[in-house]
Amino acid sequence: MARPTIADIADKAGVSKGAVSFALNGRPGVSDATRARILQIAEQMSWRPHSAARALGASRVDSVGLVIARPARTLGVEPFFAHLLSGLQSGLSTHSISLQLLIVENTEAEIEVYKRWASEHRVDGVILVDLTVRDPRIDALRALELPAVVIGGRGGKGALASVWADDRDAMLSIVDYLAALGHRRIAHVAGTPNFQHTQRRIRAVRDAAPRLGLIDAPSLTTDFSDAEGAATTRKLLSQADRPTAIVYDSDVMAVAGLGVAMEMGVSVPGDLSIVAFDDSILTQLMHPALTALSRDTFEFGRQAAEVLLEVIAHPANVINLRTADPVLTVRESTAPPSS
Amino acid sequence: MARPTIADIADKAGVSKGAVSFALNGRPGVSDATRARILQIAEQMSWRPHSAARALGASRVDSVGLVIARPARTLGVEPFFAHLLSGLQSGLSTHSISLQLLIVENTEAEIEVYKRWASEHRVDGVILVDLTVRDPRIDALRALELPAVVIGGRGGKGALASVWADDRDAMLSIVDYLAALGHRRIAHVAGTPNFQHTQRRIRAVRDAAPRLGLIDAPSLTTDFSDAEGAATTRKLLSQADRPTAIVYDSDVMAVAGLGVAMEMGVSVPGDLSIVAFDDSILTQLMHPALTALSRDTFEFGRQAAEVLLEVIAHPANVINLRTADPVLTVRESTAPPSS
DNA sequence: CTGAGGTGATAAACCGGTATAGCTCCTGCA
DNA sequence: TGCAGGAGCTATACCGGTTTATCACCTCAG
Numbered sequence: 001m002a003r004p005t006i007a008d009i010a011d012k013a014g015v016s017k018g019a020v021s022f023a024l025n026g027r028p029g030v031s032d033a034t035r036a037r038i039l040q041i042a043e044q045m046s047w048r049p050h051s052a053a054r055a056l057g058a059s060r061v062d063s064v065g066l067v068i069a070r071p072a073r074t075l076g077v078e079p080f081f082a083h084l085l086s087g088l089q090s091g092l093s094t095h096s097i098s099l100q101l102l103i104v105e106n107t108e109a110e111i112e113v114y115k116r117w118a119s120e121h122r123v124d125g126v127i128l129v130d131l132t133v134r135d136p137r138i139d140a141l142r143a144l145e146l147p148a149v150v151i152g153g154r155g156g157k158g159a160l161a162s163v164w165a166d167d168r169d170a171m172l173s174i175v176d177y178l179a180a181l182g183h184r185r186i187a188h189v190a191g192t193p194n195f196q197h198t199q200r201r202i203r204a205v206r207d208a209a210p211r212l213g214l215i216d217a218p219s220l221t222t223d224f225s226d227a228e229g230a231a232t233t234r235k236l237l238s239q240a241d242r243p244t245a246i247v248y249d250s251d252v253m254a255v256a257g258l259g260v261a262m263e264m265g266v267s268v269p270g271d272l273s274i275v276a277f278d279d280s281i282l283t284q285l286m287h288p289a290l291t292a293l294s295r296d297t298f299e300f301g302r303q304a305a306e307v308l309l310e311v312i313a314h315p316a317n318v319i320n321l322r323t324a325d326p327v328l329t330v331r332e333s334t335a336p337p338s339s
Numbered sequence: 340m341a342r343p344t345i346a347d348i349a350d351k352a353g354v355s356k357g358a359v360s361f362a363l364n365g366r367p368g369v370s371d372a373t374r375a376r377i378l379q380i381a382e383q384m385s386w387r388p389h390s391a392a393r394a395l396g397a398s399r400v401d402s403v404g405l406v407i408a409r410p411a412r413t414l415g416v417e418p419f420f421a422h423l424l425s426g427l428q429s430g431l432s433t434h435s436i437s438l439q440l441l442i443v444e445n446t447e448a449e450i451e452v453y454k455r456w457a458s459e460h461r462v463d464g465v466i467l468v469d470l471t472v473r474d475p476r477i478d479a480l481r482a483l484e485l486p487a488v489v490i491g492g493r494g495g496k497g498a499l500a501s502v503w504a505d506d507r508d509a510m511l512s513i514v515d516y517l518a519a520l521g522h523r524r525i526a527h528v529a530g531t532p533n534f535q536h537t538q539r540r541i542r543a544v545r546d547a548a549p550r551l552g553l554i555d556a557p558s559l560t561t562d563f564s565d566a567e568g569a570a571t572t573r574k575l576l577s578q579a580d581r582p583t584a585i586v587y588d589s590d591v592m593a594v595a596g597l598g599v600a601m602e603m604g605v606s607v608p609g610d611l612s613i614v615a616f617d618d619s620i621l622t623q624l625m626h627p628a629l630t631a632l633s634r635d636t637f638e639f640g641r642q643a644a645e646v647l648l649e650v651i652a653h654p655a656n657v658i659n660l661r662t663a664d665p666v667l668t669v670r671e672s673t674a675p676p677s678s
Numbered sequence: 679c680t681g682a683g684g685t686g687a688t689a690a691a692c693c694g695g696t697a698t699a700g701c702t703c704c705t706g707c708a
Numbered sequence: 709t710g711c712a713g714g715a716g717c718t719a720t721a722c723c724g725g726t727t728t729a730t731c732a733c734c735t736c737a738g
Contacts, residue, residue: 003458005694016718021696031716048458052394053694056723061391082420086442098461101440103425119342119387122437226624252620259626281591282621285565287598344724355688360726370686392724395693 004045012045013038024049055121064092064308065100065123069110069130079280080297084151087301088127095309097124107132111140118144125312127151127304128160132194147315149308151300153196154320161311161319163304167197170293170326171204171247174275177328178245179212182336183273187243188219189232189253201249201277216241222253229253233260237272244337245273251282254290258333269335279329288332295326343384351384352377363388394460403431403647404439404462408449408469418619419636423490426640427466434648436463446471450479457483464651466490466643467499471533486654488647490639492535493659500650500658502643506536509632509665510543510586513614516667517584518551521675522612526582527558528571528592540588540616555580561592568592572599576611583676584612590621593629597672608674618668627671634665 006020013020015034022029023038030038055061066088068081085101092099100123104110114137117123126146128137131153138160141148150162178186188205191198202219209217220236222228229248236243237260248254254276258268266272268288276283276292283290300323307319345359352359354373361368362377369377394400405427407420424440431438439462443449453476456462465485467476470492477499480487489501517525527544530537541558548556559575561567568587575582576599587593593615597607605611607627615622615631622629639662646658 007694017695018697018719019717022717025696029716034716046458048455050395050694051459051461052391052400053723054696055391056389056395056725057694057696059696059723082442085440089442098439099441100437101424102438103421103428116387119385120390122390226620252624255624259624262626281565285591285594285598287601346724356725357689357727358687361687364726368686373686389724392693393726395695396724396726398693398726 003050004042004047005050006047009038009042009045009047012041059121060124060312061121062096063098063100063123064305064312065102065113065117065126066129067102067104067110067113067126069104069107071105079282080278083297084129084301084304087298087303088305089301090298091302091305092309097305097309107136111137114140114144114146118146125149125308127308131196133196133199135196145315147308147312149304149311149319151304159318161307161317161321163300163307163321163323165295165300165323166325167200168204170277171201172208173325173328174247174277174293175205175208175212175214175217177330178247178273178275178334179208179214181245181273181334183245184213184215184337185241185243186214186217186245186247187236188217189229189236189246189248189257190219190221191224191249191253193221198249205247216243222249224250224253226252226256229256230260233257234264237261237264237266244271245275245334247275247277249277251276251278251280251290251292254292255282255286258286258290269333270338273334273337275328275334283331286333291331291334292329293326294329296324299323342389343381343386344389345386348377348381348384348386352380398460399463399651400460401435402437402439402462403644403651404441404452404456404465405468406441406443406449406452406465408443408446410444418621419617422636423468423640423643426637426642427644428640429637430641430644431648436644436648446475450476453479453483453485457485464488464647466647470535472535472538474535484654486647486651488643488650488658490643498657500646500656500660502639502646502660502662504634504639504662505664506539507543509616510540511547512667513586513616513632514544514547514551514553514556516669517586517612517614517673518547518553520584520612520673522584523552523554523676524580524582525553525556525584525586526575527556528568528575528585528587528596529558529560530563530588530592532560537588544586555582561588563589563592565591565595568595569599572596573603576600576603576605583610584614584673586614586616588616590615590617590619590629590631593631594621594625597625597629608672609677612673612676614667614673622670625672630670630673631668632665633668635663638662 006017010017010020019030020038023035024042089099102113126148128148128150131150142159148160150160152164154162190202205217205219220232222232246257248257254274258274261268261272268274274290276290279292279294283292303321303323307321310319345356349356349359358369359377362374363381428438441452465487467487467489470489481498487499489499491503493501529541544556544558559571561571585596587596593613597613600607600611607613613629615629618631618633622631642660642662646660649658
């Protein structure tokens with residue numbers, strides 16, 4: 001017998017299908033003795049539930065979805081997603097929930113995927129990343145009544161559950177550190193301005209400037225690419241009063257910035273300190289190794305999974321979980337300013 | 340009506356459920372007029388099939404799986420997987436097939452996942468990556484009768500379908516190029532020896548050495564990590580007769596190697612030429628930018644998807660597809676040897 | 679005029695589970 | 709003694725599709 005069904009088990013145990021179902025799902029309706037016998041037979045026949053049959057009967061598919069709307073090119077470099085995925089899976093696997101992953105080009109396509117998933121009952125819920133200001137996905141998901149958890153932002157007036165880290169505090173810890181080293185000209189090479197976290201980081205820099213007595217603290221937005229990271233760095237370093245420290249919103253841009261500094265004869269950390277807002281193997285491969293903000297992305301994913309499962313189970317329960325604060329890992333790219 | 344079923348359509352069209360099913364799946368049994376009417380009603384009610392119901396009836400789930408057995412740490416840096424994923428999805432989405440992704444720690448866990456997927460009918464087939472010599476997954480999959488396609492290797496005596504590139508030719512093109520530049524001491528920092536492609540690359544170097552008159556052409560295996568890449572480079576550059584060119588099996592190791600060269604005062608490409616077997620944004624961020632072998636990984640994934648769907652439809656049909664050869668992208672890290 | 683064969687449809691079984699109504703005992707309490 | 713109530717189990721409907729057996733009807737050849 002290749003693939004036993006509960007009917008086979010019922011036959012062998014001399015009970016009804018219903019009793020087998022009760023026993024296998026740990027719900028009342030059978031005696032302990034019968035339950036034990038059924039479980040043993042199931043084990044021995046190496047029975048496993050047919051996912052489609054269960055989904056049809058129980059109207060849940062034990063599967064959640066993650067759509068990433070980014071060009072594949074930028075995806076690969078970011079260890080963020082790999083760690084997030086691992087964390088998500090770690091949180092899901094304990095409940096035998098599987099993960100559907102889809103990479104699409106833009107937000108419209110992403111919303112289309114949600115519609116399809118909802119109408120085909122392919123997932124019980126979804127995880128949202130890269131939240132933008134006035135994100136259209138939030139309304140779309142609400143309309144679809146698809147449970148969701150937002151990663152790294154708030155779910156729009158508390159409507160969607162979320163798991164988030166405090167970008168503001170994190171940015172402040174970087175700027176505080178640089179100011180303590182003696183830097184007064186600090187620049188911030190930010191990412192895409194429509195991302196919520198970009199906004200929060202820019203605001204943090206702006207707010208901290210007066211308190212720390214910074215002479216200049218510009219935030220320049222980019223598209224997160226190495227090319228714009230390099231171009232922006234070139235512009236900053238060409239100024240008369242160039243910054244003595246630059247904070248980059250991503251590790252890739254920080255590495256690109258380091259390249260520009262070398263190319264222009266600006267020594268790091270002698271003439272310029274560099275900090276990356278994201279940590280990865282990239283920052284450690286460099287010479288000098290880059291000071292970077294380390295986040296526990298794996299744990300982030302694990303918590304997101306837990307929250308999502310909770311929201312699926314109890315849709316009314318809107319959870320907003322703040323995760324552990326990221327910490328600044330100081331390496332070789334930061335030092336007091338030379339003059 | 341939130342989610343219409345074919346019964347609703349049947350009611351509205353005044354026909355039976357069966358007729359609707361025939362019409363929607365484009366199979367004979369209904370007249371063209373009725374078919375058109377049913378399709379129109381389905382469209383208007385924005386009907387979509389319930390995936391679980393379809394899976395249960397048709398015994399296929401329109402979903403395939405990919406398991407990656409690697410630590411998440413190394414995963415993120417490799418653009419390879421992001422591109423492969425995009426390509427796979429591109430090939431699958433035209434047939435409305437979804438992809439399940441799972442990252443696990445080791446091969447045993449991977450095989451367990453296959454067993455679970457097979458017994459729970461969660462996927463119609465799987466894609467295999469990182470093929471090792473005498474790979475245990477091949478026999479496991481055959482035992483499970485789970486359709487599969489192997490990426491980047493042969494499916495064990497032609498048993499499993501495969502999509503592969505010619506690693507041997509690729510390595511020869513690198514070594515030929517370095518020899519043409521005048522290099523006679525070429526070293527090869529290889530990956531894990533149990534990978535099939537590592538073996539093929541090592542063999543290619545060994546076979547080419549006499550023909551090209553190479554004085555020395557050692558292949559040193561590593562675990563693919565930046566640490567071992569750096570350590571091996573350090574060892575090579577400390578030798579009396581140190582190599583004038585090093586070929587690295589991955590971009591991460593090449594970058595680590597470049598760092599070691601800088602740290603030891605060995606100029607690149609003046610004193611040492613460096614080639615990476617894998618291309619990515621990493622190699623382009625470096626100074627000097629690294630000469631690297633570029634593969635069309637997206638297309639690779641797309642073809643793998645096509646082959647897998649073919650194998651699922653016709654299990655007896657074992658396809659072995661050779662993809663386009665990778666090309667060497669020459670950048671700043673290679674030059675004729677100095678002396 | 680008859681019968682073979684094809685067309686267009688229906689009804690019902692089926693896929694493998696879950697959920698529920700109901701039945702049979704058994705126990706405990708008035 | 710009678711009966712309420714619960715434990716333990718069965719039978720059956722149901723989820724939303726697919727597939728098969730069957731049938732009515734029409735056409736056309738013999």
